[in-house]
Amino acid sequence: MNTEVFASRHIGITERDLESMFETVGVENLEQLILETIPDDIRLKQPLQIPQGISEHEFLTHIQNLSEKNKVFKSYIGLGYHESLIPSVIKRNILENPGWYTAYTPYQAEIAQGRLEALLNFQTMVCDLTGMELANASLLDESTAAAEAMTMLFDIRSRQQKKEGVLKFFVSEEVLPQTVSLLQTRSTPLGIELVVGNHEEFAFLDNFYGALLQYPGKHGQVHDYAEFVQKAKENDIKVAVAADILSLVMLTAPGEWGVDVVVGTTQRFGIPLGYGGPHAAFFATKREYKRSIPGRIIGVTKDTDGNPALRMALQTREQHIKRDKATSNICTAQVLLAVMAGMYAVYHGPKGLGYIANKIHNQAKVLSNGFKNIGLQQLNTSFFDTIKVKIADTQKLKGVAEGKGINFNYIDSETISIALNEATNKTDIESILNCFGETEISIQEEVANVISSSLKRQTPFLEQEVFNSYHSETELMRYIKKLERKDLALNHSMISLGSCTMKLNAASEMLPLSWANWGNIHPFVPLNQAEGYQEVLKELEEQLNVITGFAATSLQPNSGAQGEYAGLMTIRAYHEANGEGHRNICIIPASAHGTNPASAVMAGMKVVVTKTDEKGNIDVADLEEKVHLHSEHLAALMVTYPSTHGVFESSIKHITQLVHENGGQVYMDGANMNAQVGLTNPATIGADVCHLNLHKTFAIPHGGGGPGVGPICVAAQLKPFLPTNPVVETGGEKAITAISAAPWGSALACLISYGYIKMLGAEGLTDATRIAILNANYIKDKLKGKFDVLYSGEKGRAAHEMIIDCRPFKANGIEVTDIAKRLMDYGFHAPTVSFPVAGTIMIEPTESESLAELNKFCDAMLSIREEIDEASDEDQDNVLKNAPHTLEMVTNDRWDYPYSRKKAAFPLPFVSENKFWPTIRRTDEAFGDRNLICTCTPIEAYVEA
CATH class of the missing domain: 3.90.1150.10 (Aspartate Aminotransferase, domain 1)
Structure with missing residues (x-):
């Protein structure tokens, strides 16, 4: 056995196993089985044009060398992302522990009580800090959570507002730019009219159904929104607030103003920057909206013996039940990251969080005073951790600061903002001020209060026992282990979940996630500071292009459902660019994943369902009838291949050709890509776009229900429409607006799939597919x-x-x-x-x-x-x-x-x-x-x- 061949470590079946398996299956060899499984007209005739695999040692050396191309500066950019210190006890016992990262979504509650308790802690933390009654067990990122708030409030408009066709949604100009871009993406197909403006000048007209505020604002100003919220309530306008969760340790909870939704990210609670993700977002709301809240809620119930038990609550909201009536296509979460963030709160407790928040705030006050002492104007009258400074020349400053290894947020030619974080110390404050030409700095430690009494938090938080019991490493280590023992994960036995592909998440693929040169990169740094990342992401895109047979890839979607939506939005943009914006019919087989119809509706399409025949295949006659009936308005067919029923349908090329002949595009759901890699591909079957679940086929671990990555791969005609980002440009020349908050979505997790492909190589990838079959x-x-x-x-x-x-x-x-x-x-x-x-x-x-x-x-x-x-x-x-x-x-x-x-x-x-x-x-x-x-x-x- 060649110990350097990664495929022999990843693939569980050995050469000596094959003979007995062939006898059971009734074939002479693997090739016969594949010939009897995959229709010949879609079989690839050439091997994948991907280099041969490398050993685990070679990969770790390679990924270490690439990491050194990243420049880890002190980034004070902010805009929703801040360096955070990950407690080692959490990094070692959760992030690096297969007992946590290889678990599946807790649909089987009896063997998931540990994860469920950790998520209940997360929900409690969010409710306490936001002042809301109900929180879910995490969403994908702050911007998509804000978009979910906009659409939920749209769905629960008053009967009178629906009758009158009220469609306007106000967005404060203080909201993060990536969030505004994502709101534009989500609002357009639903007919929601976004109005971006100054919240202090908002007229509270009756043709608005909702509003979104940022707390603190994007450049650090802390506004008192109490009066705004009161006026909004008087005019039947519901209010969502995007809040910095660490600031809520010191600031009045938005729930105390009577807002309807609070969203944000928990990245500051011990989660690495990771060039944009994965991070766990939060979504908190009122109890009266429990049937409308997107995502998963962990609830307390009892078991057969009457003992307290945990499980996912209110599952009737899931897309597989509501399908095209669903108001969200969210079917996943960021469970692993939510567990880490919740455990960060458990470890530090209310006093520890208070210490961290006060330290950051006091340093911001010291820095503000330092600017005053050197004659520069600090513009924020009230702030938590971010100050805004007027200077003479930002371009000149940028050169000086980057020469010292420092990143600021350059707002315009005369203004910057500086967001401090948990890792900032006194030396860092001196280094920041030194960028402005001062060599001898006098730092005044005692600075006047900059948060008004009306905005200071008075309400206690995290008084529950769990947040006040595990503050030593010994105690937290044991608590984490106690929860881990309650959960069945891949490190115990096979998890044979159809459609969810619970395969090995190799240790060598996972190790780089803990390295500082990958973890400590802000998503909005200049590209020349992220050359290692750029090389990995570019090569991963090219690898996925080869595997799918397509022309281009976007890694921005940070879940499978986001990938579905992104794929359909590129199809929508393509039709509009061709002057065929009227094409809005999406045909979906009855056997499709529930997220398919939900995504289609979110993309502004009308769903037409086709039957399946007695063998579980698409009923071709029914499909033909519906394609011809809707040919003038046909936008897309959504198809899963092989089918959700586990079959390679031989009529697939006829089906895709039929759709093309009638003006539609074919979207292939990549959930079952594990049966395609190296043997066939989406381009060969005639698809135009597919999403891939990197947390399935390409070995990113499920993490108890997330993180996931759902990139889309597209044919040449759809390449121009791949999504962009308002801060760092990505995508095509006719790019749609943002799909997720970060330019490359959950970039840190992409290292795993990069390693998987790099180590398996063309032969190993193809062998993996054969053995899966x-x-x-x-x-x-x-x-x-x-x-x-x-x-x-x-x-x-x-x-x-x-x-x-x-x-x-x-x-x-x-x-x-x-x-x-x-x-x-x-x-x-x-x-x-x-x-x-x-x-x-x-x-x-x-x-x-x-x-x-x-x-x-x-x-x-x-x-x-x-x-x-x-x-x-x-x-x-x-x-x-x-x-x-x-x-x-x-x-x-x-x-x-x-x-x-x-x-x-x-x-x-x-x-x-x-x-x-x-x-x-x-x-x-x-x-x-x-x-x-x-x-x-x-x-x-x-x-x-």
Whole structure:
């Protein structure tokens, strides 16, 4: 075995495994299986034009050399991004810990109680600091969170406003430029009219439904918005505030003014700058809007035994239920980053946060006074951490400052702003003032108060026990470990989630995320300070172009849903540029991901759904009928390939050609790209644009539900419309406005996919796809005769995933949920449940699992099949209905069940070797929705509820 070949470490199947697997699947070799799985007319005839893979050692040396091309200056640019100090205990035990970064979204609450508690802490922190009643468990970035606020307030306009067609939304000129750009992107297709102006001159007319304010303003001025909010309420105008969360330690919480929404980013709470992301945004609102808030809410409920339990609440808002009626396409979060930010608050507590905020504020006052002493005018009358200075020549200053390794925010030819941060010290203050030609600086420590009493925070915060208990490293380390032990992640066993591709996130891909030369780069630095990043991002774009067969890539979308939206917005811009802006029909198969129709509606399109046939394929006759019916207005077809049903549809080229002949463009959802890489590609099937889930196919870890990256790859005709950014120009010559806050989205996470492709190389990438397909078909055939696979290709093959039909087991009183919960007792996370077909499970083993792990999973499924046969509809007291079985149940003195403790907890021999104990029994979701508790409320509240 060549120990330097990364593919042998990433791919779990060895050469010696293949013969027995081929026998099970009924093929002579891999090539035969691929020929029977992928239609010949879309097979690539040439290998990927990507260099051969390099070893892990070579990659780490290479990425270290690239990091040294980045210049880590002291950046005081601000604009929503500030250097933050990551406590080492959090970096080592969460960011660098696969127990946290390889976990899946907590849909199976019983094996996710640790993550859920960490997210409940995050929500509590946000509610306390913002003064709001309800917060979600994070969004993507501040700007997209502000856009979600604009659209939520649009959706909940009063009946009278809807009747009168009130469409105007006011945006203060104090709002961050990237946010304004993103609001322009989101508002246009929905018909919302943005009005940007001075909030002090706003007339509160009755044709406005909402407003957005920035607190503090983009250049640091702290405004008292209480009067504005009061006047807005009197005129039925709802108000959102984008707030700096660290400033809220010292400033009045916006909730105390009666605002409707508060958004922002928690990047300042121990998250690296990372050239723009990933960072966890927050969204807080009033309890009355709980059915409208975008994203996920973690709520408290109880389990079967009445014990407190956590789970994701109000899931009826999810897009797979509302589809084209959804008001947001958000289906993910930034869970890993939210966990880190929440843990930062746990570690520092209210007194520690107070110390940090006061230190930064006092340094800003000292700096302001320093400018006064050298004769320069400081323009902000009230500020937290950012001052605004009038100078003679910003261009001259820029040269001097950059020569000293310092970045300021250059507002215009005579004005700069300087935003201080947690890492700033007295020496830094002296260095800043030295940029202005002064060599002997007298710094006055005691400076007059610059925050008025009406704006000073009077309300206590973070009084809950969790924020006042873990302030030593020993205690926090143990608390983090306690939560980690409650969660099943990839470091314990295979997570075979169909469509979600839970593959190995290699340590060598992850290590650079902790390095300062990657972490400490502000997204708005001059490009010559980010040459390492630029090289990585440019090469990653080129690699993805080759893999997809397309002409260009934008890495800006920072989730799969954002990628969907970005792809559709480029199609929209393309039609408008061709004088065909009337094209607004988007055809979507009934089997599509729920985010597809939600994204189409957000892009201003009308959704037309096509049927699927009995084999799970697109009903071509129905599609043809609808394409011809809407040909004059056809904008796009959204198609997932291979299909959401796990099949390579042979009619795909006919379908895409049909759409093109009728004036539409084809958008391919890249969720199932793991079955394409190196064997076929979106361009070959006839698509024009696709998004890729880098957190699926390209090995960015799921992190418990985020971060994700959802870049779009486009054909040549769509290249001019790729998105830009108002601060650092990106995209095409006819670029649409921003899709996310940062120019290259979650750039830090892109290092992972860059490493994945670099180390696997052309051959390794293609082998990974082949083995993913082999593993899926192996499981399919191992379970044959015991579980029916709902759909398969024309030659009986699955793609990289398959749907198993569990509906027949209802005759025994067994639901698909019972199987999902019982798998926990065997040490496995359930596959995808009831998507895309209710009453089924969708299994995807990925290429990184070993044959031994595949066999354990199959043994567990076959054992569960025997348990199903033992069950009856009349007697529901069985091992499946009572699953999962907790340690407390099994060790209790009482055992009233008609089966043994061994059968409950150790149903197969391999389980005892590595037993995972769910910490709660099944959650009562209905109870939780009726009694929504989404903060760390005292235990008495649960009892009262």
